[in-house]
């Protein structure tokens with residue numbers, strides 16, 4: 001993709017695939033969007049697809065699949081036990097990651113459940129570059145706690161640091177020494193660090209972390225869910241890797257890690273997940289929980305058809321054209337918004353374009369959830385659905401106090417190979433309009449607040465009638481209710 005330059009000089013992310021199956025989209029008028037927001041309690045998770053034009057909630061389970069994946073699904077070997085389809089996936093995992101033992105699970109968080117149940121004890125500490133919501137919830141549920149050891153640059157919203165997902169190894173060593181290695185359940189690295197804007201880590205950093213794990217006898221657990229994007233960044237940004245193939249980089253990454261787990265809703269563009277390791281002892285500890293929580297060892301809660309699709313999807317992830325599509329579309333969107341003054345996370349990462357709600361809505365205090373307010377405002381003016389990744393996505397401490405997020409982000413995810421460039425331009429256009437009218441946007445407050453993972457089904461109300469004012473300005477400016 002990146003190799004094609006345009007005579008015009010314009011930076012255009014050129015698709016290296018063609019679209020042969022399409023799905024009709026609806027764009028409902030703004031009054032319907034306002035009603036839909038009310039029904040959904042201003043929580044974009046609770047919107048219905050029929051009210052959504054471009055769904056940028058997530059890349060999870062909604063990446064476009066290839067003709068080869070769909071063909072493979074037709075020839076799956078269905079059986080409860082001993083399916084040849086499962087053996088294909090097991091072999092592919094061994095080929096790509098060099099790991100002998102593979103356990104299937106129904107999605108990424110199921111892997112987190114099993115790993116946490118086996119290795120996290122009350123009082124355990126899990127140092128990691130940054131947490132993901134479900135990861136932290138499972139560790140805490142098992143009595144452990146998370147220590148985030150991201151480099152300082154990782155939390156700088158605008159930066160030119162190329163690997164904001166790197167772990168601060170000096171801080172990691174200090175944490176190990178302060179707590180004692182026996183308190184550390186394992187060290188976790190999340191590739192394509194989700195909650196700080198899909199930011200990558202380098203292979204070199206992973207090697208440094210490995211060295212420390214060896215020094216203190218610790219296990220390194222790698223969340224590979226967002227590996228595709230991170231592979232692109234290692235290949236294009238890490239000088240020492242520029243002549244390596246994606247396959248070689250994958251293997252080098254895997255060699256640093258004791259356990260690799262992934263959500264195949266992201267990695268492999270299908271739906272499912274898995275855990276792999278080279279340690280028989282580790283494998284045996286986790287194996288019984290797979291049969292207890294997921295299903296038999298040759299399907300782990302996944303449909304056999306999906307397992308076929310994952311195998312092909314993992315192989316396709318070794319194609320540079322494939323892994324670069326997401327990051328290049330994201331870069332286009334980030335650069336367009338940045339050029340027009342809209343505050344976004346820079347440099348562009350993977351997974352999606354992240355708007356910085358603290359700078360977008362500086363007049364909305366964190367207690368009124370600026371990222372949540374921005375998510376509802378963007379939906380209202382565009383029918384594009386993003387995901388709040390700020391304080392609503394945190395949960396209260398044991399005393400019921402708010403835990404404010406380090407960053408208040410609105411994530412506009414770009415599922416891989418799904419949107420066209422004109423659709424990205426539409427989203428950019430509406431976000432820029434909103435930015436010019438940002439003074440109208442107010443805050444939110446909870447009216448229904450679940451204790452666990454409240455962002456999934458909590459409901460919020462506006463703190464004033466700001467949404468109807470925004471609707472009136474929209475109709476006046478655009479001369480239309482679309």
Ligand code: F0G
Pocket residue numbers: 057058059060107108109110132134135190194223225226263264265272273
């Ligand atoms: N780890 C990371 C880094 C993730 O991004 C996710 C999911 C998981 C684990 C859990 O995997 O959904 O298959 O159970 N992220 C999705 C998202 C939900 O929208 O970012 P899962």
